[in-house]
Amino acid sequence: MCGIVGAVASRNVTAILVEGLMRLEYRGYDSAGLAVIDTENNLQIRKAVGKVKGLVDNLDTNPASGSVGIAHTRWATHGKPTEKNAHPHQSNDIAVVHNGIIENHAELRQALKNQGYVFVSETDTEVIAHQIHALVNNGLSLLEATQQAVALFEGAYAIAVVNTKFPDELIACRSGSPLVLGLGIEENFVASDQMALRQVTDRFVFLEEGDFVHLERKKFSIFNGDKELVERKVVQLTDKAEAASKGEYRHYMLKEIFEQPEVLKRTLQGRISKHHVLEEAFGTEAKAIFDRVKGVQIVACGTSYHAGLVAKYWMESIANIPCQVEVASEYRYRKVFVPKDTLFVTISQSGETADTLAALKEAKKSDYLASLVICNAPSSSLVRESDLVFMTHAGPEIGVASTKAFTTQLVALQLLTIALGRRQGLSESVESDMVSALASLPEAVSKALLLDDVIKKTSEAFADKHHALFLGRGVEYPVAMEGALKLKEISYIHAESYPAGELKHGPLALVDSDMPIVAVAPNNELMEKLKSNLEEVQARGGKLFVFSDQADAFPNSDDVTVIDVHSVPETIAPMVYTIPLQLLSYHVAIVKGTDVDQPRNLAKSVTVE
Structure with missing residues (x-):
């Protein structure tokens, strides 16, 4: 991984490839490169x-031009971030870029070495280049060689050759x-994300699992995994926000x-009426499926996993339905009772998170009633492979x-909670109150954003x-x-984060005057318990930063800083209290001088295991 761009045109595509890579920078990466075929049919590779x-800068001093080319931003999985390990990888007259992991690369590498191939990188991707070259040398076309090569690969991949x-x-x-x-006029493109190509086209074909494409200037052909010629739907995108810019803000975040x-x-629009959740938002078959639901299993990674944990509280306390939440990378590797x-x-934000997608594939082999994805990417793999879909917009x-x-x-998860809860005895009045609270959420978040200046000062x-x-x-x-x-x-x-009641069971050992303690403290039935926990911190010299709608309950002092969050209905408090915590992390990063939008070692869309 992480980003692929390719082009076949009648014009020089170098600038298109570079612009595509820039549009994929949000994913996170550690090196970049491109390969073009020049007018004399030579490979020009720059990394x-x-x-x-x-x-x-490399291209400025050592230009490369051509009407056919591929480009890549890499996030290291095999081998350190070096120029030799950067993509594209070359085997004589062939160049390859690749997202994913070839799990049996070591075995293939040795077989290719035995044929006389010399490896210059530590990557699994170089195996792909040499394997395709070996097959082309046996007289196969580039398409045939690629088809036969990938039949040897175990793992995940998106490849352009x-x-x-x-x-x-x-x-x-x-x-x-x-x-x-991406489809143009007498030019065609390929990318790992349509955002990379929005500067050249708004017409796209989303390849299905196992698809191959033969791309030329004036035409393209798609073959499925059985090498049969197939047709895929052409989608015209109209969302101009794809070409995102920071506008007046210093950072995208x-x-x-x-x-x-x-x-x-936008998320709520068309999903709620004045008093009710509109279940059609989850799909045409949602009502029939929801009628049968007796439990929920949530699987996700990272931030999405935290959203699932919040939903567990809602599902069990509001919908009266048992709910299990698990990290996708753990779920997929254990025996599960359903x-x-x-x-x-x-x-999943991207709908391409590798572990979550693999977990869904495993779940399909089990006795689940149905699958539902909550996602932000309408053409993503998770969306295409799930029974029900809720787009967050x-x-x-x-x-x-x-x-x-x-x-x-x-x-989305609260709407699902309400939809399932009404089948388990959730009263119309409670649903109406929750829907009303959700309707007030955008304004509540706007008020929370007014804390920006206070939090900026606190971040120091x-x-x-x-x-x-x-x-x-x-x-x-x-x-x-x-x-x-x-x-x-x-x-x-x-x-680190802990339930406040766990302090005595270990975390108190860490507390001293150099350890900031951040507390999320809305006024609910656990407020008094939380106050007692925080007093334990104060007694040990800890510096408290308390986000609360009961500022008077936590008087400011040298050891206590209270950020006064306005009072909101309890059901939307998790969304509202998230806002000042996001602002805190942002401003602390500014103070620290780190790369806010592209933090080190991380990628936006984790498409490998």
């Missing part, structure tokens, strides 16, 4: 470690990793935090640290800190978990 800007023997062609294929075609009032309106009539729910999220995706996922207290502890109770504990994740992701401060 750089670090940002795409390094590749641009060019060959100077076939200078007017580009071959691409996918299995377990996304790939999309800050822009996306402040977009949340409008985004939440209670009868359990709904399998996946949550959050719009492109460029910052690696998820913000608006999280709050919109929480809204974290300037020299290396560790932080986040506390919450009940449904706010997962919110504290998400706050800790945001802080560690973009400020590189080691942050």
